Amino acid sequence: MTGAGEAKRDGESRIDRRRLRTRSALLGAGQKLFADRHIDGVTIDDIVEAADVAKGSFYNHFDGKESLADAIIELVQGDCEREVFAVNLDIEDPSVRVARAMAALIRYARQHPDRYQSMVNLAKRRADINAPINAGARRDIGAGIASGQFAGISVEMGVMVMLSMIAQAVDYISTTPNVRSHKAVAREMAFMLLRALGVNSETAGSVSEIAIADLFNTKG
Template sequence: MAQPKAGPSRRLTDRRRARTREALLSAGRALFAARDVDGVSVDEIVEAAEVAKGSFYNHFTDKDVFAREIAAAVRRQVEQAVNDANKDIDDPAEHLARALCVFAHFAIEHPDSARVLWRLNSGATMVDAPINRGLRDVVHNGIRSQRFRHVDLESGVLLVMGVIVIVLRHVLEERLVTPPHAVAANMAAGLLRAMGIANAQAARLSAAAANDLLQSA
């Protein structure tokens, strides 16, 4: 049996719900960029979103579920940007250099989301965490092909994540002495050297990634 078409009243209600949900998520991103989850109350969230408190619980079970949804959405956003930048890249070393530059660019273009990224992704340092699947695959492929020689899987994944977090936080500083594209290029080169890539090649791959993805940022 065919489902009845939604009437104008139903469509209006759905649009209002969607606007309320997006207002809550936008307010949450801004608040969690400045403070950890425990430092933000539901009252602050609904006040910033300019919605009734009951609306929050119409969409989210509690604040932790709300925070996890925001964190997951930001992570998907930046991971998609990394995938887009690396869609034609087969070399694991070049992939990592370009991924680091994408994260730096993301911090420049979306500073609140970048702050949320490192504040809310608890458990992200566990190598087997689902959110690390893509990175784990790149590092694994690099080790298997002997492109990466100085690390095992766990230390390689942790090394990449640590460098990316430092670059993110540094780019978000109010006063930068070194331009972001130079910071990203230098840090990417250091990361690749730590993974076993020769100095000259690490520098070349990292400079090319920064010039391609960050020079105009």
């Protein structure tokens, strides 16, 4: 009985691993395809061909391409939230937190271009300031306003400015041949964000320089 039980568990384990590999392949294929095309221009056949899996296997994991898109958005948003949480651990200053959050997302987009771009293309909700992924930005900008560091802007507009600047920075990095230092781009975008939030030029310059110093390697 023991041998039979172990064999059964081994068989179930192999099935689970195979299911995970298939799901991972579908998610990876979806990220690449949705990064390049609108969801309406991608078919299930395109996805399973890119993933190198049988079409029937697709429906063991997803109801359709919309549910695959939702899974990709959830996956990438989770990644982004963890990135921002990690770089801001034990940091309390709102200006530094906002600058580091922006730089962390620019860095993530550079490291995972297909993954990030697929989320941008799919997540029309990204401009919704009440979306869960924007909770940290709302909190930090609100804290900056309450402390007097940020002025002349509401939480809502502050979040919108931050989202727009991140999107522009990522687009610049991804479409510009021989882009200059990613660190320099992140630093300048952080500076402009802080200025838009009402921080004076001298403070914005010093904070943006210090805030992202450890987030990019020397090669940029």
